[in-house]
Amino acid sequence: MERSVLLIDLNNFARFPTLPVGLMVAALREARWEVEVLSPLAVGVPGIPRPTRAPLWGYWDERARWWSATTKSRTVRSLRRSLDALRPHRRDTTSDRLMAAVSASLERQPKVVLISAYLMYMDAVRRICAMCAKRGIPVLLGGPAFHDSATRTEWATIDGLTAIYAGESEVGLAVALHAILEGAPAPKGLTRPGHPDGGLAPPAQDLDAAPYPDYSDFPWDRYPNRIVSMLTGRGCGWGVCKFCSDVVTVAGRSFRSRSLPNVLSELQFHREVHRTSLFCFSDLKLNSNLEMWRGLHEGMQRAVPGAKWTCAVHVGPRSDEGLSRDDLVAARQAGLVRITAGFETASPRLLSAMRKGSQPDRMAEFLANAHGAGISTRITAFTGYPGEGPEDLNLTTQFLEEHGKYVERVHLSRLSIQAGTPLNEEMRSGQLEGLGFSLIDEQPTLASIGHMNSMTTSKGYKRSISKLLRAVHSINRRPIRSDALELEGAM
Ligand code: SF4
Incomplete structure (x- = not known):
């Protein structure tokens, strides 16, 4: 397909569709891209829950968490980090189920893959980039926390990653795609491996000009x-x-x-x-x-x-x-x-x-x-x-x-x-x-x-x-x- 995008939403909220992804979908469709959204929830990967009523044992649970986070013991701290990586919402983003869904979507040969991710999802991003590299499909990564240049530098070393975009979708996503697909000059906010850091795109000024978020691809029956x-x-x-x-x-x-x-x-x-x-x-x-x-x-x-x-x-x-x-x-x-x-x-x-x-x-x-x-x-x-x-x-x-x-x-x-x-x-x-x-x-x-x-x-x-x-x-x-x-x- 000539102008097709696979957009993967690793942030996967349990209660409602992800707003920045909805905005991106709307902006891309307005620019006449064909968009497929891969929402992990749609393929059975549970979304990130937010705390509700505390369980009976909540006090003891919180005490244990507080102690393990503040103890002087390096062993306990490092164990805590390892356990953090096993938390369901992090483990599930690297699950075989989600990777199989990514693989099936890649079979449709999108022109480019966009990933929206928080920084805790590096392992999942690595796996998706490796799958895209095998098929020769470029990957553009973005998310709210790529504001820091040291962070972009570290993430830009992921094998198979084409670029990171640090900007709001209204301000330059289309230009960023043009740059990575057709070799046009990189806009502000685009960081590519082996190039100087691209900094941040300027903040969007006319917020009324953006189309309303398009949530039509999300699995509404699963919320x-x-x-x-x-x-x-x-x-x-x-x-x-x-x-x-x-x-x-x-x-x-x-x-x-x-x-x-x-x-x-x-x-x-x-x-x-x-x-x-x-x-x-x-x-x-x-x-x-x-x-x-x-x-x-x-x-x-x-x-x-x-x-x-x-x-x-x-x-x-x-x-x-x-x-x-x-x-x-x-x-x-x-x-x-x-x-x-x-x-x-x-x-x-x-x-x-x-x-x-x-x-x-x-x-x-x-x-x-x-x-x-x-x-x-x-x-x-x-x-x-x-x-x-x-x-x-x-x-x-x-x-x-x-x-x-x-x-x-x-x-x-x-x-x-x-x-x-x-x-x-x-x-x-x-x-x-x-x-x-x-x-x-x-x-x-x-x-x-x-x-x-x-x-x-x-x-x-x-x-x-x-x-x-x-x-x-x-x-x-x-x-x-x-x-x-x-x-x-x-x-
Ligand atoms: S800067 Fe604004 S958003 Fe941030 S903590 Fe203060 S009041 Fe809240």
Whole structure:
């Protein structure tokens, strides 16, 4: 076939089709490419699940995970990494079943193979590249985390890989294909083995110009319900948190917003094409643009009568964040059943150090108002920020004990230091050494740095972690509001 693309979606979400892949399909079809999408879910490979209600043993499970991640023992750490590679969602991407499906699709001789992948899927990418090399089919790889030049350099050594594209599909995917297939000059963002690093394509500016994502190739009958993932903009209107890797990724750099009529029209499009009224807004913070946020409250039920939706917001420092009691009541009336906010910690000192822009009292007020409006609330938090001591953990535990009645889920993780973030620079330049941080290893293929935080090994810290894990577990054991159940696990 002259202009045919096989697009392999290694990211394979369990709850809804992958948005960047839908965007790519639409852009390619608009440019008159024939596209075949290989979704692992369609061939029986389970998608990546998101945590829902904690099991009875969840507390002990979390303690074991925390201990194995922070122990001084190299053996345990390395065992943990090996076990990570065996996690179902990673193992399944290299399964014979998926590779057989890839092989069958390659028999149709596509002109080029595109792979969309997170960095944990290197083994699967290697295997697919080897299969393509045998058949003389070029492979173009992309994904949100190829923003770092060291990462691209490592991945570009994969045998059989033709190039990596680090850009949004609207901005140059067609030109990148032209370059690798016909030898045209490489656009910005295209890295080829044996050539200098191609850097990053510039961020897309006119988001309204992109076609709506095309999800028609995904196995809709294999999702528990029909949720469509939407974006009203890219990046984050706050965008300065020192630990945040979302705002340095290929699509997260700089805040850009679509127009409200364009978003409402896309909602109507999905209602008609996919017969759905469930939406997950995947924007980093949907209240970045207040005109969009409040416009959705007014327009959502007109665009999709009976719509239910979920999103993330930032409880930030602006005098008006669009999160007053009245705003949240309006949002609930517009169908917002579940909301996520980045809480991170209840330590004002740490919030300020990480430039989070939020304060515990504002977060408490937001949670009470959202709960009072009838919205299911979920917060994210993490431990291990430089300088964190037992007293900081205790503040977070106290916050959860006091305000947990307004919170339905807490997603608690450990700090990971990602390439391109200000924290990464501080780590590399030795600024964190005084705070007990030491570098274990560079992991360019994963765009991260392995580190050891000596503070976490003290008895007092461990006691505080146990209390925090118990507080989190007691919240995560509860059922959530029944009208938000369809969207539980979407975010
Ligand atoms: S508010 Fe959230 S998305 Fe925005 S920079 Fe901070 S952590 Fe990242």
